[in-house]
Structures are given as structure tokens and as C-alpha cells.
Amino acid sequence: MLKAEFKEDKKTLTLGFAGHIDTILSTQYEQELKEALAKTPGFTEDQPLDLDLILDLKDVTYIASSFIRICVYAAKQVPKGRFTIVNSNPMIKKTFKIVGMDDLLQVS
Amino acid sequence: MEKALIDQVEHLMAKAIFAAAEFQQFDQKSTDRVVESVYKAALNARIQLAKMAAEETGMGVWQHKVWKNVIGTQLVYESIKNEKTVGFISDNPVTGITEIAQPLGPVFAVTPVTNPTSTAIYKILIALKTRNPIIVSAHRGAAKSTAEAVRICYEAALEAGAPEDCVQIIPPGSREFTHMVMSHPQVALILATGGTGLVKAAYSSGNPAIGVGPGNVPVFIDESADIEFAVRNIISSKTFDNGTICASEQSIVVVEKIEALVKEEFEKQHCYFLTPDEIKKVEQIAVTDDGKSMNPAVVGQSVAVIAQKAGISVPEGTKILMAKLNGVGVGYPLSHEILAPILAFYSAKDQASAINLCLDLNYLGGIGHSAGIYANDEHVIMQFSQLINAGRIVVNTPTSQGAVGGMFNNLDPSLTLGCGTGGKNITTENITARHLINVQRVCRRRLNHKFVDADEATYFNENMTETDLFNAYHKNH
Numbered sequence: 001m002l003k004a005e006f007k008e009d010k011k012t013l014t015l016g017f018a019g020h021i022d023t024i025l026s027t028q029y030e031q032e033l034k035e036a037l038a039k040t041p042g043f044t045e046d047q048p049l050d051l052d053l054i055l056d057l058k059d060v061t062y063i064a065s066s067f068i069r070i071c072v073y074a075a076k077q078v079p080k081g082r083f084t085i086v087n088s089n090p091m092i093k094k095t096f097k098i099v100g101m102d103d104l105l106q107v108s
Numbered sequence: 109m110e111k112a113l114i115d116q117v118e119h120l121m122a123k124a125i126f127a128a129a130e131f132q133q134f135d136q137k138s139t140d141r142v143v144e145s146v147y148k149a150a151l152n153a154r155i156q157l158a159k160m161a162a163e164e165t166g167m168g169v170w171q172h173k174v175w176k177n178v179i180g181t182q183l184v185y186e187s188i189k190n191e192k193t194v195g196f197i198s199d200n201p202v203t204g205i206t207e208i209a210q211p212l213g214p215v216f217a218v219t220p221v222t223n224p225t226s227t228a229i230y231k232i233l234i235a236l237k238t239r240n241p242i243i244v245s246a247h248r249g250a251a252k253s254t255a256e257a258v259r260i261c262y263e264a265a266l267e268a269g270a271p272e273d274c275v276q277i278i279p280p281g282s283r284e285f286t287h288m289v290m291s292h293p294q295v296a297l298i299l300a301t302g303g304t305g306l307v308k309a310a311y312s313s314g315n316p317a318i319g320v321g322p323g324n325v326p327v328f329i330d331e332s333a334d335i336e337f338a339v340r341n342i343i344s345s346k347t348f349d350n351g352t353i354c355a356s357e358q359s360i361v362v363v364e365k366i367e368a369l370v371k372e373e374f375e376k377q378h379c380y381f382l383t384p385d386e387i388k389k390v391e392q393i394a395v396t397d398d399g400k401s402m403n404p405a406v407v408g409q410s411v412a413v414i415a416q417k418a419g420i421s422v423p424e425g426t427k428i429l430m431a432k433l434n435g436v437g438v439g440y441p442l443s444h445e446i447l448a449p450i451l452a453f454y455s456a457k458d459q460a461s462a463i464n465l466c467l468d469l470n471y472l473g474g475i476g477h478s479a480g481i482y483a484n485d486e487h488v489i490m491q492f493s494q495l496i497n498a499g500r501i502v503v504n505t506p507t508s509q510g511a512v513g514g515m516f517n518n519l520d521p522s523l524t525l526g527c528g529t530g531g532k533n534i535t536t537e538n539i540t541a542r543h544l545i546n547v548q549r550v551c552r553r554r555l556n557h558k559f560v561d562a563d564e565a566t567y568f569n570e571n572m573t574e575t576d577l578f579n580a581y582h583k584n585h
Binding site for chain 2: 022023062063064065066068069091094095096098099100
């Protein structure tokens with residue numbers, strides 16, 4: 001279950017993920033992520049959200065390739081430079097590294 | 109270059125690299141589950157795929173292609189299933205070295221028309237066992253059957269939880285597409301099984317490649333051999349899938365002393381010795397105009413079809429067309445490799461001349477591949493083996509099945525046979541899962557006391573010779 005925390009004052013939306021994100025869980029998360037973005041104040045279909053979007057992977061042990069695609073989709077929903085992935089374990093960090101997305105998605 | 113083509117290649121490679129990223133997170137158990145699932149599905153499809161391949165290519169014998177599929181699935185699986193291919197694979201507390209297996213990344217696998225489905229399955233199994241996504245490029249003559257083998261393997265892999273796109277196939281027939289993938293910077297390794305041109309292209313791509321060299325397998329029947337046994341084994345090998353395996357016998361060499369006996373045995377076992385006129389007719393259809401390359405029209409064809417094409421009449425039930433030749437190379441087209449039931453036959457005055465003839469045949473386009481010997485004299489076996497330039501010298505064994513491994517000996521079962529530097533390859537081994545990992549070595553501190561204890565000043569003294577340094581290095585050890 002996705003944990004979404006929106007801080008209006010700091011203009012940040014933090015989405016927390018957990019578990020072994022295989023293709024099935026990834027599909028579920030995709031839906032939840034889209035819903036969380038749609039609920040965020042200021043959301044429109046065609047404009048990037050004016051906020052910092054943070055994906056927190058603290059309790060994530062595995063990611064399917066489809067989850068990386070979701071991250072790429074999420075990054076496109078905010079202006080360039082305002083998307084980050086935090087708390088990824090080294091194995092997850094390496095996964096982003098292999099696809100060459102760790103810089104683009106600002107993975108730490 | 110056409111943008112659509114570039115986009116297509118980039119899309120394919122992006123999918124492969126995403127699959128690679130996911131796959132490297134697998135542990136041994138999850139990896140083995142995927143491999144087992146693919147093996148079972150492919151083995152269940154062995155007959156259907158064999159029939160498809162035989163029908164589509166018009167080559168070989170479908171029943172023999174079933175056996176090839178069994179080799180590519182069951183024998184390969186049995187040989188790799190207990191291998192450690194993920195994470196820590198060995199630990200030696202004495203040397204302080206721990207080995208860790210890492211995947212390579214996307215593997216680009218080119219498969220041949222002669223063994224299409226079996227090679228595709230085998231390559232998929234060894235790639236998945238090592239957590240590498242694989243992209244298969246089928247020979248255009250076997251595109252449908254290879255695609256079906258790939259589909260079956262991919263679906264089984266997904267069912268067992270493998271990453272999406274871990275097995276892909278490229279559209280058939282586009283040479284440009286193949287070359288673009290081959291040289292793509294994100295391809296980790298090319299597994300090239302096919303003709304010389306293809307293998308050369310793979311090696312020239314800028315990416316690491318494991319290829320195979322061409323064969324021209326000489327087989328020496330020594331006078332110490334069991335002749336009936338030797339002839340029976342040779343026939344079972346040369347007729348296997350109508351001779352499409354590149355390790356199949358190409359020439360038989362005997363000493364004069366036993367020539368008549370061997371000839372009689374071949375005839376007794378339904379092989380036919382062509383007359384000089386008939387040899388000329390067979391040459392015309394078996395070899396292309398340059399006199400050096402086999403004609404694809406005879407590859408994997410039966411004796412009946414070849415005889416009809418050549419316009420000769422042979423006894424019904426003939427298994428192999430035998431051509432007694434007096435020379436090797438120019439002027440003797442049948443001394444070259446021909447993947448069909450046609451065998452060159454030579455007689456030499458003695459053992460030394462016979463081995464010399466085998467060397468001539470070996471160096472006629474088959475360096476580093478395979479050779480065979482039938483003998484019960486260990487001395488001659490070793491003499492032959494030390495001189496011949498072949499990755500596999502199979503003894504008292506059919507060369508097709510013997511070189512492929514796993515049936516008649518303990519070679520790794522494989523459908524890609526390394527031919528060493530003679531065949532412009534990096535290895536003479538039968539290619540298997542262990543060739544598809546990067547082995548990382550964790551090297552713990554273990555001092556070389558000979559080096560540490562040696563007097564440093566000795567090395568900086570110009571008057572000290574190599575003998576002094578030798579003594580300094582070994583002093584007190």
C-alpha cells in the first residue's frame with residue numbers, strides 16, 4: 001500500500017513504497033501513484049506539478065523493470081530537477097545504475 | 109540510416125537492459141526456478157519443434173532433430189542445474205580468494221539454420237542460468253521454428269517469475285538490424301553460431317564475442333581399431349540429421365594395410381563407394397563454383413536426394429556416399445567440409461603418412477574444430493592428439509555426438525563448440541553457462557613472503573644480476 005504524504009508548506013509530495021516490487025505489485029503501485037498524483041492540489045493533466053516529488057524506497061527489497069518505468073513516468077510529472085528517489089538500498093541503487101537512470105532520477 | 113530502424117533497435121536494447129537490471133537482483137534459487145521451468149517447457153515441445161524445423165528448413169531428419177532438442181534441453185540442463193552461477197561461487201581460505209559470479213548483461217545470440225531450435229533453447233538456458241537477458245537472431249531459413257522455440261521458452265520463464273523481456277527475438281531477414289544490434293554498446297556479449305562471415309562480423313563488432321570456427325573433421329582409423337565398431341559409429345554420426353552437425357566426420361583416413369577391410373565394412377553397412385565419374389558428378393552439386401565451399405542445396409539432404417541431384421544411381425538404402433580421393437585441397441572439392449552424407453576416403457602407406465593426411469585435412473578450413481580417431485593403441489592416440497589442431501579429439505566415438513558432449517564422454521553438452529585461436533575463437537571449450545559470467549575475485553591479504561623478505565637494496569643495486577635477484581628472492585625459503 002502506497003504511503004503518500006503531502007506537505008503544502010514545503011511543497012513536497014513524498015510517496016513511500018515497500019516490499020518486493022515484482023511485476024504484479026508494480027502494477028498496483030502504478031495505479032496508486034497515479035491516484036495520489038491526481039489527488040494532489042494543483043494537479044492538472046497537462047501541466048507539471050509545482051512541487052518536489054520524492055519516492056522513498058526505504059523498505060523496498062526488489063524492483064521489477066516495470067517499476068523503473070513508473071519512476072520515469074513519475075519524474076515527468078514535476079519540473080526537471082524536482083524529482084528524487086531516496087533511501088534505496090545498494091542493490092536497488094545498482095539496478096537504476098545498470099539502466100543508466102540513476103542520474104536522471106536522482107537516486108540516493 | 110533509417111530512423112525507424114534505429115528506434116526499433118534502441119527500443120529492443122532498452123527492454124533488454126531493463127531486464128538485465130531486474131535480473132541481477134535474482135538469487136540462485138529464483139534463477140534456478142526460471143531455468144527449470146524453461147527446460148521443462150522446451151523438453152515437452154521437443155517433437156513439435158523438431159518437426160517444424162525440419163519442415164521449414166528442408167534439412168535433416170525430424171527424429172534426429174528431436175534428439176538435438178533433447179541435447180539442447182535435457183543434457184544441457186542436467187549439466188548446469190547444480191552449477192553455482194549467482195553470487196558467491198567459491199571460497200578458498202588458503203589463498204584468501206573468494207569468487208563472485210556477476211551477470212554479463214544482454215547476450216545477443218545468433219542461431220544457425222542447421223540446428224535452429226536446439227541452439228536457441230540451449231543458449232536461452234545458459235543465458236538465464238547466469239541471469240543474462242538474451243536476444244535471439246534466427247537464421248532467415250529457420251525463422252518460424254526458432255521464433256516458436258523462443259516463444260515457448262519466454263513464456264515458461266515468465267511463468268517462473270523471470271523479468272519481462274528477458275528473452276527477445278529480432279525480426280527475421282534484416283542483416284542491417286542484426287549488425288546494428290551486434291555493435292550496440294549495451295550488448296554485453298555475442299554468442300555467434302554460424303558461418304565464418306557471421307562469426308567474423310561478431311568479432312569485428314567491438315563487443316566481446318564467443319564464436320565458432322568452421323570444421324573439416326578428419327577421422328583416422330588405425331590398424332589397432334575395431335573396424336566393424338569404427339564403421340558403425342562413423343555411420344551413426346555422419347547420417348545423424350543428414351550430417352548437419354559441424355563436428356560430423358568429413359574424411360576417413362586409413363593405412364593401406366586395412367584399406368580393403370574398412371572398405372568392405374562400409375559396403376557391408378550400406379555405404380556406397382562412388383566411381384571416379386560419379387565423384388565428378390557429386391562434386392558439381394556438392395560444392396560451389398569456387399571449389400571450396402559446400403553448396404547449401406545439399407546441406408542436410410538425404411543420399412537419395414543428393415544422388416538424384418547429381419544424376420547418379422545408387423543402391424536403395426545407401427547411407428553414405430563414399431569418395432575415394434588421392435589428394436587434399438585444390439582439385440579435390442570433396443576434401444572440403446560438406447554437411448551432408450558424403451564422406452571423403454583416403455588410404456595412406458603407413459601410420460605417419462595417415463597422420464600427415466589428417467593434418468592436411470585439418471588445416472583445410474577446420475583448424476581448431478574437432479577430429480576423431482579409432483584405435484586401441486594409446487601411443488597412436490596420443491601421437492595423433494598432440495599433432496592435430498582440434499579443440500576436441502574424440503576417441504572411438506562418433507564425432508557429431510562426441511564433440512557435442514554429454515552422451516559419449518564428459519565434455520560439456522553444447523551446441524557451440526569453441527575452436528581456439530585456429531578458428532579465430534577465444535576458447536577451445538564447449539560453450540556453457542560458466543562462459544556467461546563475470547567472475548569477480550575478492551582477494552584477501554596474503555603476503556608473498558619471498559617478495560616481502562627480499563632485500564630491497566639488492567634490486568636497486570645495478571651490479572646485481574638476475575642470478576643475484578633469483579638468490580635474493582628464494583633466500584631462506
